[in-house]
Amino acid sequence: MRLFYSETKNVRRICFMLLTAAMATFLFTGCGNPGSQSSSPGASAGETTLEKVRREGSVTIGFANEKPYAYQTAQGELTGEAVEVARAVLKNLGIDEMKGVLTEFGSLIPGLQAQRFDMVTAGMFITPERAGDVSFANPEYSIGQAIAVKKGNPLDLHSYEDIAGHETALVAVPGGAIEYDYLTAVGVAKDRIVTVPDMPSALAALQAGRVDVITATGPSLQSTLDTANNPDFERVTDFEQPVIDGKSVRGYGATAFRKEDGDFVEAFNKELKNLQDSGELLKILQEFGFTEEELPGDMTLEELIK
Structure with missing residues (x-):
């Protein structure tokens, strides 16, 4: 009986130690910086997606291989209306490299939310329903x-x-x-x-x-x-x-971001407006078959989702 009691006591002691360690691990990982939960992969604790891509000088985009918005050429080059608009904006933000992740159109928003990429450049139409899942920049084109x-x-x-x-x-x-x-x-x-x-x-x-x-x-x-x-x-x-x-149903297309990336959207919108005011936006659109009639004018995101 003595031996049985001693082993039971040891087992209890070991179980208690393991439980204590597990609780400590849970508390340590669960009580980190709340802001880190909204950071993208590769970001430092508390670092936003914009801060991360600026630090790295590179951004990963989701696209659906649909001409003329975003597609890969036979030579493997990533291009298209939405890609080139984003490229010009990002360059002005100090981000020179774009990496593309090809996915079906219906998987773009889930992929963005799952942090497979930092933003979506696929000529995606702004709708109130989609705006419930992602944050859109202001429109860059308008078409029927x-x-x-x-x-x-x-x-x-x-x-x-x-x-x-x-x-x-x-x-x-x-x-x-x-x-x-x-x-x-x-x-x-x-x-x-x-x-x-x-x-x-x-x-x-x-x-x-x-x-x-x-x-x-x-x-x-x-x-x-x-x-x-x-x-x-x-x-x-x-x-x-x-x-x-x-x-x-004339639609307006824009780049999409995760909901928590408000600073990224704000910075993107500022440079997009500069492109439009300078006439550079129209030049980019014209390379892909768009005309002046497809410019977004003064339309804003708020007007499209109200």
């Missing part, structure tokens, strides 16, 4: 929607309403893109919307006869068609812009 069909427009489609009114028309749209919401809002049945990873996949679906029409923003659709250079497809030139809840 467009559709493409097989040559001759066999189903005579000229609007989203025409797609909704047709009994069998199937439409392809990249997963997570705002066009999905517009299509359902005008009455297109969800089972007639085919989601695809990107615009090249949408065009492949049209070519294979899996869909009858594809849709995207005007510059993105035009860039896809120009790259394919296939006379079997055509853009519907008299397309009627959707009107949702009495408002035009």
Whole structure:
């Protein structure tokens, strides 16, 4: 009995010591600098994402390989409207290197929140719903929607309403893109919307006869068609812009940041305005098929999400 009691006592002592150590570890790690929880990977304790990327001179961006907004060339170069606008802004902030993380459009916001990258430069439209998940910079461009069909427009489609009114028309749209919401809002049945990873996949679906029409923003659709250079497809030139809840769906695109990166957004907006005031923003946009009509004007984030 004595031996049993002694072993039990030792076991209890050991368990108590282990429990004490575990509690100490928990308290030590759990009571650190609260601000460090909002820092991005590689940041020092209490350091914001902006401070980190300025110190490193490098930033990691998320993009979805969609022309003309953000894509990789055959030579592996990262470029596009959103990329080059961000590159010019970041250079003025002392950040010269950009590293890209390719992901599907629908994974951009989750990837940003999961800290896979520091910001998203993918020509993403500002919407109140997205603004609930991320912090947008002010808009850098404004554009409308467009559709493409097989040559001759066999189903005579000229609007989203025409797609909704047709009994069998199937439409392809990249997963997570705002066009999905517009299509359902005008009455297109969800089972007639085919989601695809990107615009090249949408065009492949049209070519294979899996869909009858594809849709995207005007510059993105035009860039896809120009790259394919296939006379079997055509853009519907008299397309009627959707009107949702009495408002035009003309969209405004911007760079997205994590919610906690307010200082980054503020610094980005300041340099973006300088680009616009100097005329440099228009020059960058024009390189990717945009015109003066696609400039954002005086539109601000607050006006778009109110």
